[in-house]
Amino acid sequence: MDLRQLEYFVAVAETGSFTRAAERVHITQSGVSAQIKALEHELGAELFVRSGRTARLTEAGAVALRHARAALGSTLDLRDAIDDVKGLVRGRLTIGMVTGCEITPLFDALAAFHREHPGVELDLAEANSDQLVTAVRTGALDVALAGLAGEPPEHPAARVIASERLVALTAPGSRLARDRGHPAKPDGVTIAGLTSYPIVCLPRGTGIRDVLDRAGTAEIGLRPEVALVATSPDTVAGLARRGLGVAILSESMAEANPDLVAVPIEGVALAALLALVWQDRRNPALAAFLRHCEKAFG
Incomplete structure (x- = not known):
């Protein structure tokens, strides 16, 4: 059996129809039927009771569905893990900092991140804090070290580094x-x-x-x-x-x-705050950089 067969099997089970499953997976109905028959032959059991245009799971099919979903989920996890590795090998990270920044822990975090992930391209930009926060919100920057007045924003996310009078x-x-x-x-x-x-x-x-x-x-x-x-x-x-x-x-x-x-x-x-702000931590390079910032800033 292969993952394509499992995907078609789950599609038929969830839609209750070979026709609707074919529409979901973007192939012909005959193609879906052929793959399901091949899967049934390999398993030695019928997976569906076919009645007109509907398809209902057999007892064997209900058992197989749980394992098919688990197998497809593991495949997605595997792909996500590989994407994370690829992102840390040849990704890109855009970092903003306040104009005239002389914050040593930020430079320490940058250096440690670069040593660990030399394939990730680093883009640095200087601007006033309001421009940095806007750039993070719009996605022009992945993360920024900015000065804020009073409470940090909820969106984007923020971690206060310092709060001073x-x-x-x-x-x-x-x-x-x-x-x-x-x-x-x-x-x-x-x-x-x-x-x-x-x-x-x-x-x-x-x-x-x-x-x-x-x-x-x-x-x-x-x-x-x-x-x-x-x-x-x-x-x-x-x-x-x-x-x-x-x-x-x-x-x-x-x-x-x-x-x-x-x-x-x-x-x-x-209070005058100094804070790291970011929008989406799902970027693997950003997540790794933030971990280095946590170590550098303590």
Whole structure:
């Protein structure tokens, strides 16, 4: 017997008709009948009671149906397993990251994945976080590391890597640094208080900028005016270092610039999130890459 015979047998059993089974498997009725007769001959038992245009399973046929379905299911599992292997041998993975990304664990995951699956082609793209999430939703990217404001989206799926507060960074001796040391001033600064200083921040569409804009809308009814915009956190910090404004960045970014004065921003409920987002984990290359990300990010 062969798998084709089992497929035709299941089709007749499920449709109750040789005619409808032939339509399902896209061959002639005579072809289906011939294959079923050959299967019956090999098994030494009739599988159907034929009555006019209908076909009803015999007792032997009912027993055979369970095993035929199991055999065809195992064949599909085998094909899926081979497809997975093929996908990891010569597949393709498109990965997005925030512009100016310097997230070491992501690069570690990429390197480990490439060592394990050198045949998979890797395509990397940089963009603002809102563009990355849209690209994942549309299928243009398989996965992306993006900055988000507040709760991660349900669709696409997301795994939060970091959740941090916003911090205002300023040069020592700047007006904000001097005001912060005044006895009448609190240690932190509110969004309303920040509007007294020129602000340097990342562009709209990034997680940090979205948190700043939404916090401003909640506190003062409008988005804070940003004097200078730069796409890299290092550039944002560098502009503040040179006295061109107060940089708005995350806590970890503040720690990377210890020469600047870090001023907590008070009253901001939203967190700046860094998250992996993806749409369809059935891609075997994506599933393998996400496993490496889980190890790299801990």
